Amino acid sequence: MSSLDDLYRRVIMDHYQKPRNKGKIDDDSGLVINLNNPTCGDSISLSLKVEDGIVVDAKFIGEGCSISMSSASMMTEAVKGKPEEEAIRLITIFSDMMQGKEPDDSVDLGDIEALQGVCKFPARIKCATLAWKALEQGIKKSDDKSNE
Ligand code: FES
Numbered sequence: 001m002s003s004l005d006d007l008y009r010r011v012i013m014d015h016y017q018k019p020r021n022k023g024k025i026d027d028d029s030g031l032v033i034n035l036n037n038p039t040c041g042d043s044i045s046l047s048l049k050v051e052d053g054i055v056v057d058a059k060f061i062g063e064g065c066s067i068s069m070s071s072a073s074m075m076t077e078a079v080k081g082k083p084e085e086e087a088i089r090l091i092t093i094f095s096d097m098m099q100g101k102e103p104d105d106s107v108d109l110g111d112i113e114a115l116q117g118v119c120k121f122p123a124r125i126k127c128a129t130l131a132w133k134a135l136e137q138g139i140k141k142s143d144d145k146s147n148e
Helices: 003-017 064-080 084-099 108-119 122-146
Strands: 031-036 043-051 054-063
Touching: 003 064, 003 108, 031 122, 043 064, 043 122, 054 064, 054 084, 054 122, 064 084, 064 108, 064 122, 084 108, 084 122, 108 122
Parallel strands: none
Antiparallel strands: 031 043, 043 054
């Protein structure tokens, strides 16, 4: 194993063992998106609060493998406090990354970079993308809500 793979593995395990933003948004102002991975039954419940085009809060609870739970932890950390457009951009970058495309150098992916290697394991891609799909649905729902 290269030292980079080893570093990435450690970053993934750190998020798995000490998940960031674990829980539910307490007030009723947020949205909740529940998704599961049909191939294994693992699940995520993402609470999202988008106000004036900013993702002001993101929390998750779920059951799943280290890849799915660490990806959820990294995702909430990356989008919290960011403008919605930036979150959408990250969703696209992450999806491209899972298809084996090199991430754009101009974007600081932070810990998300550690999931790059997942694209080599097709069975795990669904694990890594679960939280991001929930985010995508949450942003869409919040846009629909604000357009009502
Ligand atoms: Fe179920 Fe990864 S094995 S989410």
